[in-house]
Amino acid sequence: MPAEHPRIRTFEEYQDAYQRSVENPEQFWSEIAEPFTWRRKWDTVMQADLVGGHNKWFSGAKLNITENCLDRHLEQRGNKLALIWEPNDPKTRGLRYTYRELYQEVCKFANVLHNNGVEKGDRVCLYMPMIPQLAIATLACARIGAVHSVIFAGFSANAIADRINDAQASVVITSDGLDRGAKQIPVKRVVDEALETCPSVRGVIVVEHVGWPVHMQEGRDVWYHDEVAEVEKTCPAEEMEAEDMLFILYTSGSTGKPKGVVHTQAGYMVWTDYTYRNVFQVNENDVYWCTADIGWVTGHSYLLYGPLLAGATTLMFEGVPTFPSPGRYWEVIDKHGVNVFYSSPTAIRSLMAHDINHVLAYSLDSLRVLGSVGEPINEEAWHWYHTHIGKDRCPIVDTWWQTETAGIMISALAGITPSVPARAGLPLPGVQPVLLNQEGQEVEGNDAEGYLAIKQSWPGIIRTTYGDHERCRQTYFGVYPGYYFTGDGARREENGLYRIMGRVDDVINVSGHRFGTAEIENAINQNSHVVESAVVGYPHDVKGQGIYAFVICQDPVDPAEAPRVEASIIETIVAEIGRIAKPDKIQFVSGLPKTRSGKIMRRILRKVAEGETNNLGDTTTLLDPDIVKEIVEGRK
Incomplete structure (x- = not known):
């Protein structure tokens, strides 16, 4: 049997591992990396740079991840x-x-x-x-x-x-x-x-x-x-060097051009294996199922690499949760005796909307651990998942992480650390989250909110954006130098658990897939009818966030013509990006709320999209305050 990988089995062991990972990260990660097959061991464990974004792990090591x-x-x-x-x-x-x-x-x-x-x-x-x-x-x-x-x-x-x-x-x-x-x-x-x-x-x-x-x-x-x-x-x-590129995965950012997130060999391997083993607590004979597509990072890390590194049995599904019936997931779980099931809040919410008999037709007795990924899971979905799928006996790991982090950063460890509805939980060993205020100062203590950042490098940290390191530096390390900036807001509760509050930048999280508002706006603006557009996210019962587009056309859109113009705009978006970026709502407007310097006040558009039109804040600084009244009326 390959050398044994250390695994956390009690809350006390979690506390000990976390403490050691903070106090002496080099020794900690050296021990974690030891059992892998290396052609040559590393010269240095970590070279951290949270200012320039030049992070290296296990430099000097030689390996091949497939071995x-x-x-x-x-x-x-x-x-x-x-x-x-x-x-x-x-x-x-x-x-x-x-x-x-x-x-x-x-x-x-x-x-x-x-x-x-x-x-x-x-x-x-x-x-x-x-x-x-x-x-x-x-x-x-x-x-x-x-x-x-x-x-x-x-x-x-x-x-x-x-x-x-x-x-x-x-x-x-x-x-x-x-x-x-x-x-x-x-x-x-x-x-x-x-x-x-x-x-x-x-x-x-x-x-x-x-x-x-x-x-x-x-x-x-x-x-x-x-x-x-x-x-x-x-x-x-x-034979590969530790910092040779393993893969590029394109993700949306706050500009129109998708960015190629780069992960490298050794750090990615160590991080995905460690997080997989400890979060899911998978046993030797378990059948593990992550429902994500390999086209997203979840599929890379927790369908493919993580399970295979750990010697597990991983299930790969070609279809969708509702075909040929809304009981398909539960049928597959019973058919293959799935023990650990990892899916998205969007899938859970879409299945909640169907008759409960689609669940009750299956025993689901094999399940031991449930997971959630892609966005924070709301309390109603958490309780439905826990009660009807987990039969009130399966811990839920509500995992927070990003394409750029390579693997899970904040989560319960199944059955070991606290699992509370709609809370991601505690940071994994090696992860040092902080909350920052707008000035970039750390917010101390519990019962606090702020911008979520990470103040120490970890093995899976993004290495660069392909062909453009400056973009990587500015996006992740330039906002608050000395920290990796996640782009999310978070709350640290009295018990120290983290609750993720959602994006604080111009990124919309639709069904766990991130889209930059600029990317969708650029696509909309390609349409021959369109002069300008602004896109925001708004709460959506199934997807978490929906896409709401405010669109200015060349000519005023007659209500009778609106469906045809909408269809034309959607066709353009599908051609430019794909159907997954299709807006849920399109509102035709004659103008957008802009400051005198020409900046679109998205805060106002978000409130309109959310229906909070009684609390729009100060609009006197706008170039044309009357446009807001028109947009509010148009929404009605």
């Missing part, structure tokens, strides 16, 4: 299930891979990548459904030292092209099509459209999944199954 995900488990866990794949259609046969089988598939595809000219350091973009080949291809990139960039298969051709061009990817991996619930999406066709403006791409590898005919461009496109049939089942793992 830790796969190779080191082969002797003792070779015949253990590593990956269970549950298809979109319950009538379709699922797939299962042992650690040995997954190792062989990853090695075969790593050889395919080599044969298609992919080398260490090359960027490879993956735009695929949630099928085993997505997990296999992601690991195969890591095996040969290529940098993977997974793009959620719901983004538009324009959004894909932006990401491919930013990463200068040389190869794209995709499929003929995908099934998501009752929808079918022609994935390859979307990729073909994107590649019309992507000169860096020289090869496309296509998985045959739904059996649709697709255009295959000679000299560029090859079939996955043809390529895999020709190669060996073994492939030596490339």
Whole structure:
């Protein structure tokens, strides 16, 4: 059996680990990292820089993350299930891979990548459904030292092209099509459209999944199954430096251009493994299910890397929670005997809205731990989840973290530290959260609110934004030098637990997916009807936050014409970003509330969107205060 990783088992052990991680982080993380397979140990554990954003961990070490995900488990866990794949259609046969089988598939595809000219350091973009080949291809990139960039298969051709061009990817991996619930999406066709403006791409590898005919461009496109049939089942793992890039994951920010968050080899490995083991308290024979898509960071860290590093059995689901019925999640839990279930508040709220008989039809007896991710879970959803899914016996871990943090930062440890409705909980060892006031001073004591920041580096901290470190520095380290700024507001309660209050910057969190307001506004402004727009978030019963767009058009919009213009604007957004960024409400206005310097007063627009029109604050400083009255009337 691989060397034992230390795991917290009692509240006293949590307190001890936390204390040691703060007082002597180098020694603490050296002990945590020891049991992994290293080609060469590190010279220094940490080099922290929360001013310039140049953070390094385990410098001098050499390793390959896939040797830790796969190779080191082969002797003792070779015949253990590593990956269970549950298809979109319950009538379709699922797939299962042992650690040995997954190792062989990853090695075969790593050889395919080599044969298609992919080398260490090359960027490879993956735009695929949630099928085993997505997990296999992601690991195969890591095996040969290529940098993977997974793009959620719901983004538009324009959004894909932006990401491919930013990463200068040389190869794209995709499929003929995908099934998501009752929808079918022609994935390859979307990729073909994107590649019309992507000169860096020289090869496309296509998985045959739904059996649709697709255009295959000679000299560029090859079939996955043809390529895999020709190669060996073994492939030596490339030796990587600790700070070599592992992946780029594009996330929205407060400007219009998505930013490529970069995570590196050793720190990401140590952080995802440590947080996975301790938060979920997964046992050797557990079946663990994270419902996230690998196109988001949750899928990277807690569907793929975290569970495999820990030698666990991870379940991957192609479909959606309501297809073919709202009992699908619960059916899958019973079918596979899932012990640990990690999903989003949006999914929970959408399932709460259906008849409780969809839950009562299943026993759910196998469940031991429940998790929530993507946004703070509201109390009503927490209690429904705890009572109806967890049967009042499963602790809920309400995890707070970000793409940029690589893994969970504040959360209960299942069954060990306090789990309170709508509270994220206590920080994990190694995480030192603080609350800052507007001047950047720390707010001391409990029963306090402020801007949430982190005052010590941790192994999973963002390394840079690809090709633009200055953007990384300004966004995360430049706002309050000496701290990593999260962009969230938080409350530290009397018992020391943290409650996350939501974004304090121009980012909207829709169903756990972050969109910069500027990104959506830029898309809306591409529409020929539109002169200017402003977008804000507002409370939404299912998604957490909805998107509310205030739009100025070239000509006044006649009420009879409004649906047609709305449809045209939505079409533009879908083409520029994808359906996931579609506004829930569009209000046509003749102007926006601006200061005399031309700044849009989003505070006022947020209040209008939320329906709090009796408390708009001082509007006398606006260039045209009357515009606010018009907007309020228009909302009614």
